[in-house]
Amino acid sequence: MTYPPPAREEAPPGPRRFETVPPVAPAPPAANTYTVQKGDTLWSIAQRFLGDGQRWREIVDVNPGLEPAKLKVGQVIVLPPK
Numbered sequence: 001m002t003y004p005p006p007a008r009e010e011a012p013p014g015p016r017r018f019e020t021v022p023p024v025a026p027a028p029p030a031a032n033t034y035t036v037q038k039g040d041t042l043w044s045i046a047q048r049f050l051g052d053g054q055r056w057r058e059i060v061d062v063n064p065g066l067e068p069a070k071l072k073v074g075q076v077i078v079l080p081p082k
Contacts, residue, residue, distance in 0.1 A: 032049070032078070034079055035076050041068075043056050045079075050082060062078050063077050
């Protein structure tokens, strides 16, 4: 009894060409955020994370619509760079 020869895999027609992928721009650094806790004020947050309570206005500047007198526990705010 004779068996058929094993099937041969055919090579692709010609050399494979790989697409060139354009370089990916690095992602911008993630913004530092802070979740407001009970008893926080913008002054205390600025003091703790920016080193100067008087920088609280910078926090307002990077958070459009943020009302300093209406901070809510659980609210996430963006912190400016140190």
